[in-house]
Amino acid sequence: MNKERYELNKDLAKMLKGGVIMDVTTVEQAKIAENAGACAVMALERIPADIRAAGGVSRMSDPQMIQAIQAAVSIPVMAKVRIGHFVEAQILEAIEIDYIDESEVLSPADDIYHIDKTEFKVPFVCGAKDLGEALRRINEGAAMIRTKGEPGTGDIIQAVRHMRLIQAEIRRIVSLRKDELFEAAKIMQVPYDLLLYVHENGKLPVVNFAAGGVATPADAALMMQLGAEGVFVGSGIFKSGDPKKRAEAIVKAVANYNDPKILAELSAGLGEAMVGINEQEIQLLMAERGK
Amino acid sequence: MLTIGILALQGAFIEHEQILHKLNVKTVQIRQLSDFTENLDGLILPGGESTVMGRLLNELSLYQPILTAISNGLPVFGTCAGAILLAKEIINDSKLWFQTMNITVKRNAYGRQLGSFKIAASYKDHGIVPMVFIRAPRIEKVGSSVQILSVYENFPTACREKNMLVTTFHPEVTDDTTIHSYFVSMCKEFHQKREIK
Numbered sequence: 001m002n003k004e005r006y007e008l009n010k011d012l013a014k015m016l017k018g019g020v021i022m023d024v025t026t027v028e029q030a031k032i033a034e035n036a037g038a039c040a041v042m043a044l045e046r047i048p049a050d051i052r053a054a055g056g057v058s059r060m061s062d063p064q065m066i067q068a069i070q071a072a073v074s075i076p077v078m079a080k081v082r083i084g085h086f087v088e089a090q091i092l093e094a095i096e097i098d099y100i101d102e103s104e105v106l107s108p109a110d111d112i113y114h115i116d117k118t119e120f121k122v123p124f125v126c127g128a129k130d131l132g133e134a135l136r137r138i139n140e141g142a143a144m145i146r147t148k149g150e151p152g153t154g155d156i157i158q159a160v161r162h163m164r165l166i167q168a169e170i171r172r173i174v175s176l177r178k179d180e181l182f183e184a185a186k187i188m189q190v191p192y193d194l195l196l197y198v199h200e201n202g203k204l205p206v207v208n209f210a211a212g213g214v215a216t217p218a219d220a221a222l223m224m225q226l227g228a229e230g231v232f233v234g235s236g237i238f239k240s241g242d243p244k245k246r247a248e249a250i251v252k253a254v255a256n257y258n259d260p261k262i263l264a265e266l267s268a269g270l271g272e273a274m275v276g277i278n279e280q281e282i283q284l285l286m287a288e289r290g291k
Numbered sequence: 292m293l294t295i296g297i298l299a300l301q302g303a304f305i306e307h308e309q310i311l312h313k314l315n316v317k318t319v320q321i322r323q324l325s326d327f328t329e330n331l332d333g334l335i336l337p338g339g340e341s342t343v344m345g346r347l348l349n350e351l352s353l354y355q356p357i358l359t360a361i362s363n364g365l366p367v368f369g370t371c372a373g374a375i376l377l378a379k380e381i382i383n384d385s386k387l388w389f390q391t392m393n394i395t396v397k398r399n400a401y402g403r404q405l406g407s408f409k410i411a412a413s414y415k416d417h418g419i420v421p422m423v424f425i426r427a428p429r430i431e432k433v434g435s436s437v438q439i440l441s442v443y444e445n446f447p448t449a450c451r452e453k454n455m456l457v458t459t460f461h462p463e464v465t466d467d468t469t470i471h472s473y474f475v476s477m478c479k480e481f482h483q484k485r486e487i488k
Contacts, residue, residue: 004409007409007423008404008407008408008409008423008425009404009407011303011407011423011425011461011464012404012407012425012426014302014303014306014338014464015302015303015338015339015340015371015372015425015426015461016302016339016340017301017302017303017304017305017339018299018300018301018302018304018339019301019302019339019340019343034342035346036346037301037342037343037346037347038343039301039302039339039340039343040340070403074342074383074384074398074399075340075342075343076403076404076426093405096402096403096404096405097403097404098403098404098426099404121405122404122405123404248350251343251346251347252347252350252351254301255299255300255301255322255347255351256322256323256351259322259323262323
């Protein structure tokens with residue numbers, strides 16, 4: 001990927017800001033998501049909650065299913081590949097996906113190496129639970145970051161933890177003396193130039209969304225107030241009682257995340273939220289995949 | 292001092308804000324009806340997803356007041372999705388929004404993200420400016436009252452009709468302030484006319 005292409009890919013993420021990216025498994029769901037105001041959809045065969053329930057190996061979705069969703073909506077379409085599975089990524093690039101999510105939600109294909117994302121023309125988004133992970137993924141070519149949270153749980157605690165940690169680490173890097181950055185880069189196992197960018201700009205060099213556990217408009221607004229630039233909602237919408245209504249409410253909550261009055265209005269009468277799993281009940285911590 | 296509102300429902304609105312601040316213009320983020328006040332000298336409709344912004348404009352009761360303000364001469368600048376919101380006709384979408392500008396656009400006319408590109412081209416008589424096209428629309432037809440300000444591969448990429456300026460590219464993601472300066476001068480004119488009244 002040349003520098004210009006990388007800039008274009010980072011720019012696409014900027015256009016998604018302030019928006020909600022929704023997991024969808026069918027053409028019908030994709031249309032519901034688009035009509036509800038999703039700024040992009042993530043096409044996958046099973047949403048994280050069902051992946052969790054089913055167990056077994058979870059892989060890239062059938063390209064035919066992804067293509068059907070591409071044909072059905074006008075907004076960007078993303079899809080997931082397993083961590084390190086660069087051939088799945090080549091396949092998604094071949095069908096002109098708008099964004100690839102190298103995702104811990106699927107079973108990792110490689111327990112050491114991530115995909116060399118600089119070899120691709122299509123953009124990648126990757127998960128991170130701290131600043132070190134985020135900068136390592138960016139160094140590998142990710143054009144967008146999302147906090148990992150804990151997918152498929154409907155429990156916001158881990159997304160909060162990861163977003164707070166990243167923001168706190170950013171504030172700490174900003175406060176360092178410039179000559180202290182070399183040591184910080186060594187300890188965090190990240191390239192110096194990326195750390196210097198954080199030091200000078202007080203933010204990641206790419207757009208940062210929140211993901212993993214958002215189930216309500218209040219959850220989405222919480223992540224925005226904590227510094228997310230947008231929100232991924234996986235299981236939270238289509239595992240709830242009234243997906244359309246909930247999707248619309250979460251979109252509005254992200255646009256007006258600082259207005260409690262509006263948040264109160266759109267939190268009312270949404271029906272059942274997804275049941276969810278508490279942090280202590282989780283058998284499998286997906287966030288621990290890929291560091 | 293000028294005050295320009297930036298629709299901040301979704302998309303790259305902060306980038307517009309940063310460029311306007313470089314030009315010493317005050318900005319207001321428009322997220323709900325109470326943000327859209329009388330004293331604005333201009334309005335930017337940013338890049339993002341037109342389907343998202345259009346929907347939220349209606350939901351948050353912003354559609355009608357903004358439409359009225361544009362019809363009454365408020366300078367408005369639409370980039371990419373913003374241009375789609377202003378277009379009279381959209382070739383590949385049945386949903387239309389403000390429809391105040393005599394242009395016909397085609398959404399995602401250059402394809403998906405792999406079709407996104409960057410060029411440098413001349414903008415009116417203001418020299419060469421960088422232009423970033425992200426899943427960009429294309430202006431396929433313009434009315435006779437529309438002035439074409441920039442062209443790429445025989446299609447207009449920047450146009451003006453009265454108080455409305457559109458680009459199918461994103462000047463807000465570059466360091467170049469040419470096009471924003473042009474818009475600010477439109478807003479200045481509007482501001483001065485209003486003061487005389």
